[in-house]
Amino acid sequence: xxxxxSDCPEVEVPVPLFFTIGVVGLAENFLxxxxxxxxxxxxxxxxxxxxSLAAFNTIASLAKTWENLMLVFAGVxxxxxxxxxxxxxxxxxxxxxCMSFVxxxxxxxxxxxxxxxxxxxxxxxxxxxxxRRTAAILGVIWTTCGVLxxxxxxFFDTIFIMTCFIIFFLISLVxxxxxxxxxxxxxxxxxxxIAALPTSGSGxxxxxxxxxxxxxxxxxxxxxxxxxxxxxxNPYCECYRSLFQLHVVLLMSHALxxxxxxxxxxxxxxxxxxxxxxxxxxx
Amino acid sequence: xxxxHNQSQASARRSDYVWQYEYYDDEEPVSFEGLKAHRxxxxxxxxxxxxxxxxxxxxxxxxxxxxxxxxxxxxEHAEKHHRPGSCLADNGSPQDENERAFSRPLLPESRxxxxxxxxxxxxxxxxxxxxxxxxxxxxxxxxxxxxGGVSSSGMEEMxxxxxxxxxxxxxxxxxDEGKSDRESAFLSHFNIPNFVNLEHSSTLGEDDLLLCxxxxxxxxxxxxxxAHRNIN
Numbered sequence: 001x002x003x004x005x006s007d008c009p010e011v012e013v014p015v016p017l018f019f020t021i022g023v024v025g026l027a028e029n030f031l032x033x034x035x036x037x038x039x040x041x042x043x044x045x046x047x048x049x050x051x052s053l054a055a056f057n058t059i060a061s062l063a064k065t066w067e068n069l070m071l072v073f074a075g076v077x078x079x080x081x082x083x084x085x086x087x088x089x090x091x092x093x094x095x096x097x098c099m100s101f102v103x104x105x106x107x108x109x110x111x112x113x114x115x116x117x118x119x120x121x122x123x124x125x126x127x128x129x130x131x132r133r134t135a136a137i138l139g140v141i142w143t144t145c146g147v148l149x150x151x152x153x154x155f156f157d158t159i160f161i162m163t164c165f166i167i168f169f170l171i172s173l174v175x176x177x178x179x180x181x182x183x184x185x186x187x188x189x190x191x192x193x194i195a196a197l198p199t200s201g202s203g204x205x206x207x208x209x210x211x212x213x214x215x216x217x218x219x220x221x222x223x224x225x226x227x228x229x230x231x232x233x234n235p236y237c238e239c240y241r242s243l244f245q246l247h248v249v250l251l252m253s254h255a256l257x258x259x260x261x262x263x264x265x266x267x268x269x270x271x272x273x274x275x276x277x278x279x280x281x282x283x
Numbered sequence: 284x285x286x287x288h289n290q291s292q293a294s295a296r297r298s299d300y301v302w303q304y305e306y307y308d309d310e311e312p313v314s315f316e317g318l319k320a321h322r323x324x325x326x327x328x329x330x331x332x333x334x335x336x337x338x339x340x341x342x343x344x345x346x347x348x349x350x351x352x353x354x355x356x357x358x359e360h361a362e363k364h365h366r367p368g369s370c371l372a373d374n375g376s377p378q379d380e381n382e383r384a385f386s387r388p389l390l391p392e393s394r395x396x397x398x399x400x401x402x403x404x405x406x407x408x409x410x411x412x413x414x415x416x417x418x419x420x421x422x423x424x425x426x427x428x429x430x431g432g433v434s435s436s437g438m439e440e441m442x443x444x445x446x447x448x449x450x451x452x453x454x455x456x457x458x459d460e461g462k463s464d465r466e467s468a469f470l471s472h473f474n475i476p477n478f479v480n481l482e483h484s485s486t487l488g489e490d491d492l493l494l495c496x497x498x499x500x501x502x503x504x505x506x507x508x509x510a511h512r513n514i515n
Binding site for chain 2: 007008181184204205207208211212215216219220223227235236237239240243
């Protein structure tokens with residue numbers, strides 16, 4: 001057989017870049033988690049969801065960095081790539097990654113719903129979104145993701161899982177998009193009535209950033225999954241697949257920019273960070 | 284995930300789609316003969332489509348905003364409504380709305396209202412405007428504090444923002460909101476437009492807990508805050 005010298009060679013991303021993105025993402029998100037847990041002022045539903053998102057991103061960065069480490073060791077020859085324990089570990093890490101992706105999507109949805117309730121059911125917000133319910137929602141999210149992770153470890157080789165994954169992604173994309181656009185449009189009506197809109201383009205920009213980052217970072221990877229299923233032999237599809245590592249880098253960088261979009265927007269959280277990092281009188 | 288990729292690429296070539304953990308290169312190379320279009324056409328098409336989508340979304344959202352309020356294209360018009368320096372949005376003309384705000388028993392939930400008026404903090408619309416927004420919210424909040432409509436325990440439930448703890452102190456009067464930390468504390472809770480729905484009738488119906496007329500319930504409450512903000 002002719003050795004496959006494809007016209008679309010796989011684009012390799014240098015390992016240091018992977019490591020940098022992984023470690024920075026890990027540090028950022030872990031800081032967010034610690035900040036939310038330590039600061040009592042941040043024990044509110046919205047921050048709990050942001051903390052959960054950051055926790056999932058931490059897991060994703062951790063798993064990806066660890067996998068990179070293992071690949072580096074395997075490349076150097078320290079690890080046997082086909083050893084059963086290595087493949088099992090690889091399985092575990094891939095499922096951790098999938099679990100954290102699913103979890104972060106769930107967290108996005110929870111944040112969007114929380115914002116929706118904050119705006120449109122403001123007067124009853126504290127009755128609707130009690131801390132107990134928040135804890136219950138987070139429990140459900142984490143349990144689902146844990147179960148999903150275990151299922152994936154077991155049944156990673158079925159195409160059913162991937163199809164579910166993709167459908168889940170598309171549905172949640174549409175849901176989140178609709179929620180935010182709906183909120184935005186109703187906010188526009190309000191703006192019209194008060195006849196003064198000091199921040200005219202900023203809402204649009206924020207929404208675009210929020211949603212755009214989500215789509216730009218996640219869609220390439222999911223298109224990759226779709227293409228694997230749909231047209232594995234097509235040369236065009238193969239050229240798309242050759243960019244796989246770039247798409248994974250995009251996915252990881254989403255874990256990096258998530259805190260900037262969600263968490264660091266809050267002055268209280270930034271204040272907590274400053275306190276933590278500068279080790280000034282904490283508490 | 285590159286293992287995943289290897290494995291999936293290898294096994295995707297098989298008709299049974301069974302994924303096994305194997306790390307060899309493709310045995311059946313994909314033929315690149317006779318490609319009509321550029322080989323990266325899917326990639327290019329995808330990214331172009333994505334970029335168009337994002338830009339389109341941005342324009343649609345901006346257009347939605349611009350076709351909203353008639354005044355917003357006139358920055359001086361809005362500007363001169365803000366008292367320079369003082370971030371107390373004034374209680375000028377919407378006096379009756381203020382009255383209504385004050386006469387209403389403050390529900391604990393409405394505290395979260397104030398977060399709506401928090402726009403993204405990087406607004407280049409002028410610090411004063413931002414201060415006014417924050418100030419207006421704070422003022423209204425403090426006014427409510429003063430009314431004693433909210434018990435302190437009610438306030439304690441609302442630990443949404445750390446900056447709220449600052450507002451638990453008893454009101455002396457309308458304090459100056461010139462402090463940037465308080466202003467920035469108010470800004471940024473919400474990343475999306477800080478406007479509350481006025482006319483969503485179902486919401487209004489459910490939340491009809493206040494003394495004002497039902498149709499203006501949420502609207503008036505928010506309007507009173509906005510009136511604080513937007514010194515007309």
